[in-house]
Amino acid sequence: MKKFIPAAVLLLLIGWCLWSWFAPPGRIVEIVQRGRVTARLDLSRETGSRTIDILAPGGGLNRLLVEKGRVKVLCADCPGRDCVKMGWLRSASLPLVCLPHGLTVRYAPHSEGELDSLSQ
Amino acid sequence: MNTKNFARLALLTALSLLLFTVEIVLPAPLPVPGAKLGLANVVTVWALYHCTAKETLLVLLARILLGALLSGNAGALAFSLSGGLLCLAGTLPLRRVIPERRLWLCSAVGGMLHNVGQLAAAIAVTQTAGLLSYLPFLLVSGIVCGSLTGQIAQQTSARLRYYKTRDRDDLPSQNL
Numbered sequence: 001m002k003k004f005i006p007a008a009v010l011l012l013l014i015g016w017c018l019w020s021w022f023a024p025p026g027r028i029v030e031i032v033q034r035g036r037v038t039a040r041l042d043l044s045r046e047t048g049s050r051t052i053d054i055l056a057p058g059g060g061l062n063r064l065l066v067e068k069g070r071v072k073v074l075c076a077d078c079p080g081r082d083c084v085k086m087g088w089l090r091s092a093s094l095p096l097v098c099l100p101h102g103l104t105v106r107y108a109p110h111s112e113g114e115l116d117s118l119s120q
Numbered sequence: 121m122n123t124k125n126f127a128r129l130a131l132l133t134a135l136s137l138l139l140f141t142v143e144i145v146l147p148a149p150l151p152v153p154g155a156k157l158g159l160a161n162v163v164t165v166w167a168l169y170h171c172t173a174k175e176t177l178l179v180l181l182a183r184i185l186l187g188a189l190l191s192g193n194a195g196a197l198a199f200s201l202s203g204g205l206l207c208l209a210g211t212l213p214l215r216r217v218i219p220e221r222r223l224w225l226c227s228a229v230g231g232m233l234h235n236v237g238q239l240a241a242a243i244a245v246t247q248t249a250g251l252l253s254y255l256p257f258l259l260v261s262g263i264v265c266g267s268l269t270g271q272i273a274q275q276t277s278a279r280l281r282y283y284k285t286r287d288r289d290d291l292p293s294q295n296l
Contacts, residue, residue, distance in 0.1 A: 010263065016256035035247030079193040082153040093253040097153055097246070100195040104248045 023091040026107030029071055034102045043069050056101035136163035136183045144191055154238050155261040158269055165227045165273040169220050173212050180204050199238045206237030224270030231266020
């Protein structure tokens with residue numbers, strides 16, 4: 001019996017992973033820098049594709065690629081480039097992060113309702 | 121600390137740095153920030169069972185500081201430092217409970233603790249609680265990668281013991 005506890009814990013953890021991996025995406029994307037929301041984008045109103053440059057306080061750059069319904073970090077000048085490797089923003093519970101630049105790109109929590117879309 | 125011991129610790133640090141540098145070239149197994157194999161910890165886990173607590177801490181600190189310089193990623197220093205120290209603090213008492221032939225268990229717990237410490241530092245630095253949603257991924261990857269590196273350390277340790285005893289010439293007197 002005791003042997004099954006680690007296996008059960010591992011299975012629960014994997015389930016938790018899958019649950020957040022497949023969480024449904026939202027519509028409004030928030031750009032958060034150092035804990036503050038600095039911009040909001042409405043992905044359903046995008047036409048075509050465009051890039052947005054996000055400047056970090058210490059002097060760093062993340063270039064976002066915004067298309068209809070999706071967003072990703074196209075390139076960045078941080079050392080690890082984890083934010084670029086993460087690809088498209090895919091679920092509401094897994095934000096794109098760039099730790100060196102203190103940048104988070106996430107779907108807005110659903111409770112906020114309709115907002116004006118402003119960029120930069 | 122005598123010279124022989126000093127040289128041994130220096131060798132361990134060099135070996136661990138070598139593994140660390142090799143790992144930079146390898147692609148990350150998961151597109152999650154902070155999730156990596158942690159090959160350098162093969163040496164740390166081995167040192168945990170063959171050196172004193174102070175010596176293990178020295179090897180770990182030297183590897184983290186020099187590794188940050190080598191990879192040119194000094195910004196990640198805070199994350200690896202908090203992860204490494206939490207991992208060591210957790211596994212030091214564990215080595216009294218878990219025997220060396222179950223070394224990989226200790227390493228799995230260590231990998232998990234390392235990622236928890238890393239994530240805590242990341243949340244403190246960016247002040248974004250949303251990063252907590254990466255916790256399950258980091259826990260699973262910590263357990264899996266920790267078990268793998270622990271298994272490597274365990275096999276290495278068994279082979280080292282074999283070669284150490286194989287070539288001894290002070291044969292015990294046989295009672296034939």
